[in-house]
Each structure stands twice: as structure tokens, then as C-alpha cells.
Amino acid sequence: MQYQAPEAQPLDSRVANIGRNPIGEADTVMQIAGSWHKRSMTGGAAWIMKDDRLQTIHGSCLQTSGVSALQMDALACLHGIKWAAIHRLHNVSIYTGSHNLVQLLQGSMPLDISLLWTIQEIRCQALQLNWCCVHKVSRSQFRQAQNAAIACRAGLLTPEKF
Numbered sequence: 001m002q003y004q005a006p007e008a009q010p011l012d013s014r015v016a017n018i019g020r021n022p023i024g025e026a027d028t029v030m031q032i033a034g035s036w037h038k039r040s041m042t043g044g045a046a047w048i049m050k051d052d053r054l055q056t057i058h059g060s061c062l063q064t065s066g067v068s069a070l071q072m073d074a075l076a077c078l079h080g081i082k083w084a085a086i087h088r089l090h091n092v093s094i095y096t097g098s099h100n101l102v103q104l105l106q107g108s109m110p111l112d113i114s115l116l117w118t119i120q121e122i123r124c125q126a127l128q129l130n131w132c133c134v135h136k137v138s139r140s141q142f143r144q145a146q147n148a149a150i151a152c153r154a155g156l157l158t159p160e161k162f
Contacts, residue, residue, distance in 0.1 A: 014136040016105035018123055019092075024131025026093035030059070031145035032080045033097065034072025035153040041065050043072040044153030047080030048145045049089075057144065059083065060159045061152035067114050073098040074118040076149065077105075077134065081125045090130040095137045097146070102136045 028049060036043040043066040048059035062079055066072055073096060084092050096102065103109035104119050111119060126132045139146070151157035 013106075013108070014099070014102060016102045016134045017132070018105055018126040018134060019129045019132030020127050021131050024091050026131070026133070027091045028084065028089045029093045029095060030080050030084060031095045031142040032073065032076040033142050033145035033149040034069055034074070034076045035146070035149040036066055036069040036072045037153060041067070042153055043069075043075075044149040044151070044157075045072050045076035045079060046145045046148035046152055046157075047076050047083055048148060049084075050144065058087075059145075059148070060162050061148050061157055063152050063155065063158070070098060070100050070104075070112075071115060071118070072149065073101045074104070074115055074122065076145070077101060078118055078122045078125060081122060081129065081132065084132075085125065085128040092129055092132045094132065094134045095142045095145075096134060097137065097139055097142050099136045102134055105134055 031048045034043060034045045044061060044063050046061040048057055050057050080094060104111060148157055
């Protein structure tokens with residue numbers, strides 16, 4: 001999947017290019033998702049890289065408290081990018097179901113104060129990657145991450161059991 005710099009084409013509201021280089025091609029696809037329960041304020045975040053060749057899934061999850069589903073999606077993105085950098089992945093496409101997350105990363109949506117640090121840290125960490133784009137995709141393209149985030153929020157999945 002190739003992506004060109006925003007200057008070279010109209011801004012696509014479904015893609016945020018946040019890596020070091022504006023042009024690149026993904027060699028890794030990561031799914032991210034967050035899950036949040038309003039009443040208990042508990043959340044889960046998951047990031048998954050599926051290796052179709054080996055039929056394995058790599059990634060992890062985080063159980064935490066939070067103030068919104070968007071905050072959980074942002075945490076999943078942040079931890080997924082950190083995970084990718086640690087595992088020396090260089091050109092990463094990140095699939096999410098959150099259109100608001102993509103808009104925040106593009107800078108085309110007002111930034112809520114509760115997300116300020118997380119969005120800034122995502123942008124900073126993404127600079128460790130050669131190329132990185134966050135894509136708003138259909139539910140079927142991030143379903144495994146969504147299921148993992150829900151299980152993590154409920155305490156059924158931990159990083160050790162991933």
C-alpha cells in the first residue's frame with residue numbers, strides 16, 4: 001500500500017501520515033482498538049500484528065481507566081507504535097475504526113485537553129518509524145484488535161496471556 005505526501009494530493013480524511021517520511025509503502029499492518037465502559041470508567045487497548053504466512057498473531061494489550069472510547073483508541077495507537085519501534089518495524093500501516101483519532105492526528109479536529117499529551121506522544125513516537133500511516137478502516141479490518149481490547153477491559157486477557 002503506497003501513500004503520497006499530503007502536499008501531492010488532497011487530504012484524505014481517512015488517513016493520517018505521522019511517520020518520518022511522507023512517502024512510503026507498508027511492510028507491516030497493525031490493527032489497533034480501544035474499548036471503554038462508561039459506568040465503571042474502565043478501558044482496554046489492544047494492538048495486533050497478524051502474520052498470515054505463519055498464521056500467528058503478535059501484539060499486546062493494556063487495561064486501564066479512562067474518560068472516553070477515543071482515549072482508549074489513542075492509547076492503543078501510542079502503545080502499538082512503541083511496540084512497532086521496539087520490534088524494529090520501519091514502515092507501518094495502522095488500521096483503526098476511529099475516524100476521530102485519524103482527524104486528531106491530522107490536526108483537522110480540535111484537540112480535547114484530556115487527549116493532548118497522548119496525541120503529542122503518538123506524533124513523537126511515530127518519528128522513530130521510517131513511514132507510518134493511520135487508516136480509518138471498516139470493522140472487519142480491525143475486528144481481532146477490537147475483540148482483544150474488549151477482553152482486556154473485562155480482565156479476560158492480559159499481556160502475559162497474549
